[in-house]
Amino acid sequence: MLKLSKKTEYALMAVKFMARNAADGSVTAKEISEGYNIPYDLLSKVLQQLTHKKLVNSFQGIKGGYTLNHDPENVTLFDIISAVEPNYQITDCFQEGSTEKDCTYINCCMIRDPLAKVQKEIDKLFKAVTIQQILWP
Amino acid sequence: MLKLSKKTEYALMAVKFMARNAADGSVTAKEISEGYNIPYDLLSKVLQQLTHKKLVNSFQGIKGGYTLNHDPENVTLFDIISAVEPNYQITDCFQEGSTEKDCTYINCCMIRDPLAKVQKEIDKLFKAVTIQQILWP
């Protein structure tokens, strides 16, 4: 159905919040959650995923929080999506080492390679969009 | 998660089958289903949806079946997807007349317009890919 998950949207919103409040140093998950009305627990997971991909810095402890790790013009929509969506591809069979478990048609499929090309185009598109462009259009 | 549904894949496979067997006149859902191992009932629905969008011709009755209504180079991936996926867009809020029921953030959202632009790029991409290119790469 080609829909982005809420996690991607929350990630973008969180990045926006962090950039806006960069002056005040780090920003907590609670502040973002309350500022934009995002479920706290889910947002926390999103921030953790962004941390793993080094898109944000996290600081633990009572004065902890998050900061952006890159300038918005150096982070793309592709970075955000692939940090947050486990496998964001248009079919189930593009992963490294996909087998019949992923799709029963995998060994006889006549649309796989062509769709892989479409996937590459989509990747290219997402890599061409920076979050700078998205969040300050 | 950005995945195409099985219905889209089945639609593409069905189109391929029809083109391949065009010489024999119309082709039945059963033949496609058995030829490519696609669940019959689901495939039938897909074919009905393609019929509604005039992408295929359907013939009822005992000698009935389906034929392609256009040359493969004149049908795009966009046509197939939008025939078969109810609303294939990357967010819930791009429909005509979307309200708070679709997304609670709709009136305060800072990422909606930018994502709409991304959607347009995706549309453009899908419209640029013909099923000729996909099925006979």
Add this chain to the structure above:
DNA sequence: TTTAATAAGACTTATTTAGTCCTATATCAA
């Protein structure tokens, strides 16, 4: 040592997708 933050896994619920079943209708041919 208390407090407030992140980290992370387990769990539950809601939504969507995939698949099935059943009945109606159309058409051909014996």
Add this chain to the structure above:
DNA sequence: TTGATATAGGACTAAATAAGTCTTATTAAA
């Protein structure tokens, strides 16, 4: 005219995924 076989389409069930919640552990400043 009737039986066989095709599409049409609605209702339903099951499976998979996404979204949200709960709980416990860890971290670090005051």
